[in-house]
Amino acid sequence: MPVHNNIHNLYTLVKIFEFFMKNNSQASTAYLEIRRQILIMQLQPNTRLKEDTWAKKLNLGRMAIREALNRLLGEGLVNNGEKGGYFIPEMSSDDIHQIREVREILELAALRLSIERITEDQLNQLTKICDDFSAMVEKGYISGACEADIKFHEKLLESSGNARLTRAYHYSHIPIFHLKLGKTKKYMEDYMQTDTEHRQIVESIKKNNLKRAEELLRSHFKRGELAVLDME
Numbered sequence: 051m052p053v054h055n056n057i058h059n060l061y062t063l064v065k066i067f068e069f070f071m072k073n074n075s076q077a078s079t080a081y082l083e084i085r086r087q088i089l090i091m092q093l094q095p096n097t098r099l100k101e102d103t104w105a106k107k108l109n110l111g112r113m114a115i116r117e118a119l120n121r122l123l124g125e126g127l128v129n130n131g132e133k134g135g136y137f138i139p140e141m142s143s144d145d146i147h148q149i150r151e152v153r154e155i156l157e158l159a160a161l162r163l164s165i166e167r168i169t170e171d172q173l174n175q176l177t178k179i180c181d182d183f184s185a186m187v188e189k190g191y192i193s194g195a196c197e198a199d200i201k202f203h204e205k206l207l208e209s210s211g212n213a214r215l216t217r218a219y220h221y222s223h224i225p226i227f228h229l230k231l232g233k234t235k236k237y238m239e240d241y242m243q244t245d246t247e248h249r250q251i252v253e254s255i256k257k258n259n260l261k262r263a264e265e266l267l268r269s270h271f272k273r274g275e276l277a278v279l280d281m282e
Contacts, residue, residue, distance in 0.1 A: 076114035090196035095140040150275040156219045163210035165260045172209040176252045187241045
């Protein structure tokens, strides 16, 4: 076979590889961003996720968006509509209860390990996240507050020093209970209470008071569950 044919074939393979790598990178970008918005409940139940809309919003190709949505579909974070398309599923009372149970089981396990393993730097990071949460709430940046809430609980998992436990939490795709998007007095009280509970948990860890930290975390989750159920 002539040398120029081999070069041409190699060039073609490289281009195909580059195409798939680029599309995979774009799909990962789309997946992570849409997943993030679902988990902080910025995307409300029954919202339709249109490929062309998200392609424009994220400045990505439709094929990448479709791949991301199919991945989210396989993970149960989106559903197919009766007439096609992708939608954010509604959560039933049972779903909300089970989410609370799963979070409680995983985070209590992490808490027991964290009491023994958490570093000074990780404690400082938890306090910094609490400060970020407070600042976001005061400024009315609710999406930012939701992300700070996620970071708080993820940092708590990370401080357990158990990578498998952290991965189990991550792959469980657990949404947080933030649905109050208005600026009512009740809404502000809810977020201020969340901030207080986060700081009390950190203080209990600092004092090596596992029993108190566990009580606070259980109460924190139970309050979140009841707040969401109260909205139905």
